[in-house]
Amino acid sequence: MSKNKQFVNELADIKTDFAQWYTDVILKTDMVDYGPVKGTMVIKPYGYAIWEGIQNYLDKELKKRGVQNAYFPLLIPESYLKREAEHVEGFAPEVAVVTYAGGEELNEKLIIRPTSETIICEMYAKWIKSYRDLPVKMNQWCNVMRWEKTTRPFLRTSEFLWQEGHTVQASMKDAEKDVQEMLKVYVDCLKNLMAIPTLQGRKTENEKFAGAVATYGMEAIMKDGKCLQAGTSHNLGQNFAKASNIRFLNKNGELEYGYSTSWGVSTRLIGALVMVHGDERGLRLPPNIAPIQVVIIPVASKVEGVVEKCLEVYKKLNSNKVRVKIDNSDNTPGWKFNEYEMKGVPLRLEIGPRDIENGVATAVRRDTHEKVQLNLNNIQKEVKSLLKDIQANMLKQAQDNLNNAIVETDDFDTLVKEVNNGKVALSYHCGDSACETEIKQKTTIKTRVIHSYDNTKRCVYCNKPSKYRVYFGKQY
Amino acid sequence: MSKNKQFVNELADIKTDFAQWYTDVILKTDMVDYGPVKGTMVIKPYGYAIWEGIQNYLDKELKKRGVQNAYFPLLIPESYLKREAEHVEGFAPEVAVVTYAGGEELNEKLIIRPTSETIICEMYAKWIKSYRDLPVKMNQWCNVMRWEKTTRPFLRTSEFLWQEGHTVQASMKDAEKDVQEMLKVYVDCLKNLMAIPTLQGRKTENEKFAGAVATYGMEAIMKDGKCLQAGTSHNLGQNFAKASNIRFLNKNGELEYGYSTSWGVSTRLIGALVMVHGDERGLRLPPNIAPIQVVIIPVASKVEGVVEKCLEVYKKLNSNKVRVKIDNSDNTPGWKFNEYEMKGVPLRLEIGPRDIENGVATAVRRDTHEKVQLNLNNIQKEVKSLLKDIQANMLKQAQDNLNNAIVETDDFDTLVKEVNNGKVALSYHCGDSACETEIKQKTTIKTRVIHSYDNTKRCVYCNKPSKYRVYFGKQY
Numbered sequence: 001m002s003k004n005k006q007f008v009n010e011l012a013d014i015k016t017d018f019a020q021w022y023t024d025v026i027l028k029t030d031m032v033d034y035g036p037v038k039g040t041m042v043i044k045p046y047g048y049a050i051w052e053g054i055q056n057y058l059d060k061e062l063k064k065r066g067v068q069n070a071y072f073p074l075l076i077p078e079s080y081l082k083r084e085a086e087h088v089e090g091f092a093p094e095v096a097v098v099t100y101a102g103g104e105e106l107n108e109k110l111i112i113r114p115t116s117e118t119i120i121c122e123m124y125a126k127w128i129k130s131y132r133d134l135p136v137k138m139n140q141w142c143n144v145m146r147w148e149k150t151t152r153p154f155l156r157t158s159e160f161l162w163q164e165g166h167t168v169q170a171s172m173k174d175a176e177k178d179v180q181e182m183l184k185v186y187v188d189c190l191k192n193l194m195a196i197p198t199l200q201g202r203k204t205e206n207e208k209f210a211g212a213v214a215t216y217g218m219e220a221i222m223k224d225g226k227c228l229q230a231g232t233s234h235n236l237g238q239n240f241a242k243a244s245n246i247r248f249l250n251k252n253g254e255l256e257y258g259y260s261t262s263w264g265v266s267t268r269l270i271g272a273l274v275m276v277h278g279d280e281r282g283l284r285l286p287p288n289i290a291p292i293q294v295v296i297i298p299v300a301s302k303v304e305g306v307v308e309k310c311l312e313v314y315k316k317l318n319s320n321k322v323r324v325k326i327d328n329s330d331n332t333p334g335w336k337f338n339e340y341e342m343k344g345v346p347l348r349l350e351i352g353p354r355d356i357e358n359g360v361a362t363a364v365r366r367d368t369h370e371k372v373q374l375n376l377n378n379i380q381k382e383v384k385s386l387l388k389d390i391q392a393n394m395l396k397q398a399q400d401n402l403n404n405a406i407v408e409t410d411d412f413d414t415l416v417k418e419v420n421n422g423k424v425a426l427s428y429h430c431g432d433s434a435c436e437t438e439i440k441q442k443t444t445i446k447t448r449v450i451h452s453y454d455n456t457k458r459c460v461y462c463n464k465p466s467k468y469r470v471y472f473g474k475q476y
Numbered sequence: 477m478s479k480n481k482q483f484v485n486e487l488a489d490i491k492t493d494f495a496q497w498y499t500d501v502i503l504k505t506d507m508v509d510y511g512p513v514k515g516t517m518v519i520k521p522y523g524y525a526i527w528e529g530i531q532n533y534l535d536k537e538l539k540k541r542g543v544q545n546a547y548f549p550l551l552i553p554e555s556y557l558k559r560e561a562e563h564v565e566g567f568a569p570e571v572a573v574v575t576y577a578g579g580e581e582l583n584e585k586l587i588i589r590p591t592s593e594t595i596i597c598e599m600y601a602k603w604i605k606s607y608r609d610l611p612v613k614m615n616q617w618c619n620v621m622r623w624e625k626t627t628r629p630f631l632r633t634s635e636f637l638w639q640e641g642h643t644v645q646a647s648m649k650d651a652e653k654d655v656q657e658m659l660k661v662y663v664d665c666l667k668n669l670m671a672i673p674t675l676q677g678r679k680t681e682n683e684k685f686a687g688a689v690a691t692y693g694m695e696a697i698m699k700d701g702k703c704l705q706a707g708t709s710h711n712l713g714q715n716f717a718k719a720s721n722i723r724f725l726n727k728n729g730e731l732e733y734g735y736s737t738s739w740g741v742s743t744r745l746i747g748a749l750v751m752v753h754g755d756e757r758g759l760r761l762p763p764n765i766a767p768i769q770v771v772i773i774p775v776a777s778k779v780e781g782v783v784e785k786c787l788e789v790y791k792k793l794n795s796n797k798v799r800v801k802i803d804n805s806d807n808t809p810g811w812k813f814n815e816y817e818m819k820g821v822p823l824r825l826e827i828g829p830r831d832i833e834n835g836v837a838t839a840v841r842r843d844t845h846e847k848v849q850l851n852l853n854n855i856q857k858e859v860k861s862l863l864k865d866i867q868a869n870m871l872k873q874a875q876d877n878l879n880n881a882i883v884e885t886d887d888f889d890t891l892v893k894e895v896n897n898g899k900v901a902l903s904y905h906c907g908d909s910a911c912e913t914e915i916k917q918k919t920t921i922k923t924r925v926i927h928s929y930d931n932t933k934r935c936v937y938c939n940k941p942s943k944y945r946v947y948f949g950k951q952y
Contacts, residue, residue, distance in 0.1 A: 033599060035549040036556070037586060042599055043615065045544035052545065059556050069528065073511040074588075074619055075572070080512070096551070096577035098588070101634075103569050110513060112550075112574070112588075123509060123518055138521065143550055143619065147578030158577075159550050270785030283541035 011342070014280050018224040023152070024468045025274055027284050029343045032153045039151040039158035046343070047154075048293035050270050051161065055141060057193045058163060058265070061185045062340045065163055072120050074143075080118040083243040087117065090210020093147040093419070112145040115235070117262055119212065120166045121244035128258060130249045131170045137178070139165040139407065140249040144266075154229070154271030155476050162266035168258040169244060172237065175259035181237045182263040183216050186231040194269070195286035196220050196276050197393040197402050198230060199424075199471055202451030209262075213237035215339025217274045219448045219471065221402045222275035225422030227448050227473040230272050233263035271476070275321050276398050282365050285388040286394045290393075294383060295340045296326040296361075299333050299352030310351050313361065313379055320380040322387070340364060347383065351372070367393050415472055419445050424473040426451055430459035432468025439472075446474050480775045482749050490756050490828050494700040501758050505819050508629045515627040515634035519743065522819070523630075527637065527766035531617065534639060534741070537661045543613040543641055548596050550619075551586040556594040559719040563593065570622040572634070572926070579623040588621040593687065593712070593738055596642045597720035598848045604734060606725045607646045613654070615641040620742075628768045630747030631952050633703070638742035644722060644734040648713065651735035655711045659692050662707040670745070670753050671762035671871040672696050673878050674706060675900075675947055677925030684740075687714035695924045697878045698751035701898030703949040706748050708738035736764020747952070752874050758877070759820025760842055762870045763863040770859060771816045772802040772837075775809050775828030786827050788839060789855055791897055796856040798863070809823065817842060823859065826852070843869050881948075888936050891948055895921050900949040902927055906935035907943030915948075924949050 011028070012020035016110040026032050031047030034040070043051065060070070073100060082088045091114045099112040113119065124136060141163045151157050165182060169175040174403050183200060198218040208215035212234040219227045241247070241257040277284040294317060310326055317324040325345075327336050333350070334405055350362040354475045360373040360389045363383070367390050374382040407418045408426045415425040429436065429447065435457040439461050440446050448471040488496035498585060502508050507523030508515070509522050519527065533547070551574060558564045558765040567590045573754070574586040589595065600612060621635045630636075641658060666672040672693040686693035688710040695703045717723070717733040724917040726732045753760040763769050770793060774786045786802055793800040795873065801821075803812050816824055826838040839859070843866050850858040883894045884902045891901040905912065905923065916922050924947040933942040 033602070036553055036595065036598060037549060037551050040549040040551065042549065045546050045549040048544075048546050051547075069522075070521050070524050071527075071637060072520040073513060073516040073518065074621070075513050075516065077512055095580050096574050096586075098572050102625070119512065122512060126509070134639035145550070148576070161547060239478045445888075 004028050007067065008043045011280070011282060014223065014278065015152055021278070022275060025278055025303060025342070026271075029283055031270065031274075034153070037158070039148060039161075041153045041157045043161070047270055050273065050285075050289055051267055052131050053193065053289045053291070054265070054269055055163075058185065061189070061286065062139055065137070065181065065185070066135075067139045069140065070138045071140050071142070072123065073118050074113055076113050076116075076119045078109040078111055078175065079221055080122060081111055083118060084211045087211035087243075091115070091146070094148065096145050096147055113142075114144055114146045115262075116140070116142075116144075116164055116357050117240050118165070118244070120444060121246055124166075124168055124258070124260075125244045125246045127170060127249070128246055128248050131251055134170045134179075134248060134258070135167055135174065137165070137167045139163055152271075153270050154274075156268070160267050164262060164264040167261045168241070168252060169261070170248065170256075172259050174296075175235055175237070175261050178261045179214070179216060179233045179263065182261070183218065183231070183233040186233070186263075186265055186456050187218055189265075190218070190220065190230060190269070191395065192457065193286075193288045194273055195288070195391060195398055196230070196272060197395065197399045199402070199449055201451060201471075203232075204431070204436060204447045204470065205451060207447055208432050209234045211236060212238065212241055217449050219473070220272045220276055221365045221405045221423050221424060221459055223278065223401065223475065224275070225405050225424065225474075226476055227424060227471075228268070228275070228476040229448075231263070231265040232271060234261060236260045236262060257317050275476075276401075277344070277394060281338075282342030284394065285299065285344035285346060287346045287391045291323065292325045292340075292343070292345045293323040294325070294347045294349060295336075295345045296324065296331055296349045297336050297340075298326075298328050299350050299355070301328055302354045304352065305356060306353060308349070309356050309376075312346065313351065316380050317383060320384070322380070322383060347386060350384075361440065365390055367397070376403075386442050410458070410460055415460055416445065419443075419473055422473050424448070426469060426471055427460035428457040428465040428466035429468060430462055432459075432462070432464070435459065436463075444474070447471065448475070448476060485757060485833040490699065495901070497754070498751060501754055501818070502747075503637055505759055507746065507750075510629070510825045513634070514853065515624060517629040517633045517635075521661070522767060523746055525944050526749065526761075526765055527743055528739070529669065529765045529767070530665065530745055531639075531763075534661065535617075537665070538615055538641065541613070541657065541661070542611075543615045545616065545922055546614045547616050547618070548592050548599065550589055552589050552592070552595045554585040554587055556598060557587055560596060560716055561689045563687035565717075565869040567622070568592070570624060572621050572623055590620055590638055591646070591738070591740075592616070592618075592620075593642070593716050594720070597716045597722055597736065600644055600734070600736075600787070601722045601897065602643075604644060604722055604724050607701065607727055610646045610724060610734070611643055611650065611654075613643045615639055621941050622726070628747075630744050630750075632744070638740050640738060640740040643737045644717070645737070646726065646732075647737070648735050651711055651737050653789045654737045655690070655692060655739065657875045658737070659694065662709070662739075662741055663694055664919050665741075666694070666696065666706060666745070667871065669764045669885060670749055671764070671867060672706070672748060673875045674851065674870065675878070675925055677927060677947075679708075679925060680907070680923045680946065682909050683923055685710045687712060687715055689715065693925050695949075696748045696752055697881045697900060698748070699754065699877065701752070701881050701900065702952055703900060703947070704744070704748045704751070704952040705924075706745060707739070708740040710737060712736040712738060714822075719922075724825070751952075752877075753820070753870060757814075758818030760870065761820035761822060763822045763867045766820065766822050767799060768801045768816075768819070768821045769819045769863055770823045770825060771812075772800065772807055772825045772827060773812045773816075774802075774804050775826050775831070777804055779829045780830060781832060782827065785832050785852075789825065789852065792856050793859060796860070798859060799855070821860060825859075839865055843873070845860065862886070886934070886936060891936055892921065895919075895949055899922070900947050902928065902931040902945060903936035903946055904942035905944060905946050906940040908935075908936055908938070908940070911935065911938045911940075920950070921948050922951060924951070
């Protein structure tokens with residue numbers, strides 16, 4: 001952070017060592033640091049500001065849909081987790097357990113929530129009596145903990161931040177409607193805010209959430225062709241309602257189990273943002289989510305009038321709600337250019353004596369490296385228009401990458417070869433759980449989301465009649 | 477939540493059983509419920525919305541002052557807590573301990589953060605190298621855990637939500653400036669947003685934060701005369717910097733330990749809000765923090781035009797950023813009047829056929845029970861003006877209560893009698909720790925905050941020369 005440090009672009013090569021490039025970028029741009037406990041992370045302000053951007057967007061969209069925020073306890077009695085058979089099987093191996101508190105050994109062990117279905121459903125069972133109480137739609141922004149063996153900041157850490165929404169409806173139809181609507185909210189958030197296109201669809205039985213009737217997911221494709229599950233929306237049917245005894249008096253005066261859903265996105269979205277848009281120079285942040293949208297760099301700042309003009313532009317942009325920073329530190333302009341490129345700032349404005357003479361600022365786009373002269377008199381309008389262009393262009397670039405990553409194939413060897421080569425395969429599958437497991441065990445390749453149902457073809461692996469067309473890929 | 481339920485005002489009498497009244501109010505207004513683990517709470521949407529109001533206000537104010545949000549891990553290695561001698565003594569008895577994770581016993585026990593000084597300072601030590609890196613000002617919104625024996629929702633729970641800010645400065649003077657500034661932010665928040673006046677000042681040595689050089693607190697006075705510590709701001713001097721080895725190269729090229737501060741407010745503010753403003757009918761919420769500022773209740777709603785007019789008013793208010801709700805459920809108007817009074821909604825609008833005929837709505841203030849006729853044509857302006865009045869009046873009422881609660885006395889028997897009678901005593905004290913401890917042990921009465929320094933008088937208890945004038949009171 002010292003002002004005289006030399007800029008050295010020490011990022012690993014994105015083409016030959018994507019994993020190291022990722023680690024270099026997130027550490028060197030001050031997004032994150034390793035926490036003292038293995039597998040934990042410290043989200044630094046530059047990373048946290050991105051999470052705040054996601055929170056602001058989603059919180060508004062959820063509230064528009066009648067979702068209310070609430071807060072449920074961190075610690076869950078161990079017995080709760082065990083109520084739903086698949087659920088305990090899915091989460092038991094990764095929980096962190098509190099055994100002592102207040103100087104005494106506890107009678108019942110307490111689990112740090114890996115997700116809150118069990119404790120939220122317990123409360124819902126107490127609150128919900130009649131169909132008039134439905135729907136219930138609550139959300140919480142919180143930390144959760146899943147003790148993972150292999151961790152990477154943002155992508156997989158033992159503690160992470162997320163939102164988890166939980167609804168109860170009076171019918172399966174309404175529950176399914178919630179599940180689809182929330183998935184759409186997520187898809188739109190990634191697209192509009194983060195310029196990340198996704199593949200969406202139902203997960204296979206093998207890959208669904210522990211305890212769900214159906215899980216829908218959205219997959220973003222990283223620059224190395226690997227998939228990242230960016231968000232999920234689960235139809236839990238009556239499974240958790242039965243486990244927690246959520247019953248309501250329906251319109252016919254009969255007691256019926258509620259139909260519940262849950263859905264969430266987490267701080268791993270920050271990792272997706274890095275890996276979808278980054279390039280050999282570092283981060284590239286879409287303007288709508290960038291903590292700093294514009295950086296102003298004075299050139300020949302000792303010349304009279306330069307710093308003043310920069311400040312004037314800063315004020316104009318700032319008062320027009322552009323997130324702008326001015327860097328008039330002692331570092332050289334060249335150092336600053338590199339620094340803010342690495343930090344992914346979408347637009348750089350260089351202002352020097354000659355620019356001022358010509359009544360312009362020199363704007364450099366992070367997405368295309370294009371240089372444009374902007375009229376100083378009308379700078380707020382021109383900057384806003386450029387930012388809009390950059391946002392649209394970055395979405396287009398990401399969409400092109402996604403399209404290019406997909407290979408349609410009916411041949412299993414091709415599937416394996418292409419996926420190992422950084423592609424996502426779109427193939428027919430029989431839908432048989434054992435067949436899917438065999439593919440995974442043999443190749444480490446998993447299904448991602450179902451593209452469409454079609455029983456007229458043959459399974460790419462076992463050649464039995466197909467059930468659906470599904471994406472296969474490697475995953476983060 | 478069923479629509480045909482009968483309204484029964486089952487609140488305990490606020491005058492004779494304040495404790496039960498508090499519990500009744502927070503449960504019956506759906507602010508909170510008990511969590512399944514002893515001492516935990518579920519913050520329900522009506523309570524959480526108040527927390528969101530506090531977050532929005534404070535987050536903006538902190539950002540204006542250059543504070544950046546970040547997120548530090550929940551789990552702290554046990555050894556960290558032990559680094560600062562007073563700190564470990566203060567917190568060790570109340571921590572919750574994780575001993576197993578991921579199916580294995582841990583090598584080192586992990587503590588769920590009771591506060592994050594130790595882990596944040598560990599990271600600061602890594603990040604801070606030079607005076608050019610200072611100041612560092614970070615804040616996090618998070619959950620913390622302190623295993624308490626006696627708990628009450630919002631006031632004292634094993635898990636609670638808060639913000640904790642942590643700064644490092646290059647000099648004691650600048651650290652002290654942060655401490656004072658943040659205390660002022662809190663005081664203004666309580667006053668402007670929550671209509672809660674406070675007593676502010678330094679805490680005595682006995683009552684300061686474990687590990688601090690100096691703690692400043694603000695005390696709100698509840699309706700029963702008890703004090704509630706509503707927020708604290710700590711000057712940690714170099715104590716934690718030494719424990720964590722936060723050193724920076726100062727302007728003279730010498731290594732120097734940093735000067736750190738920390739400051740926080742928590743969800744216990746929601747409890748303060750209830751106990752400062754509530755009355756025999758339930759909550760009374762100041763408009764600036766009320767989740768619902770105005771409730772519209774149709775009277776004779778089956779008469780043509782009534783519901784339509786209510787909706788029209790709803791839209792007008794809603795589009796003018798008034799937080800408004802319309803209740804056109806089947807419950808009787810009388811039931812609704814009671815319900816929203818209990819929920820503390822600052823303003824009720826009744827609209828019936830006669831009101832419409834006269835071009836008015838009947839407004840009933842929650843703070844004074846006063847009825848006013850508002851012109852329907854100009855309703856958004858009149859409502860806003862009334863809400864402003866209500867806010868100001870509630871602050872005045874609370875300020876009067878606070879003033880009335882304070883008794884100045886030089887006689888110890890009077891001090892004890894008055895405090896036991898629901899007052900706060902303002903008396904001189906010698907500043908001797910042993911003397912203060914003796915008072916506490918004998919009477920359970922503690923010092924709250926120091927009013928002013930004055931060595932010309934005599935200690936109210938031991939009659940030695942005074943050091944300061946200090947508030948004595950019972951506390952939540």
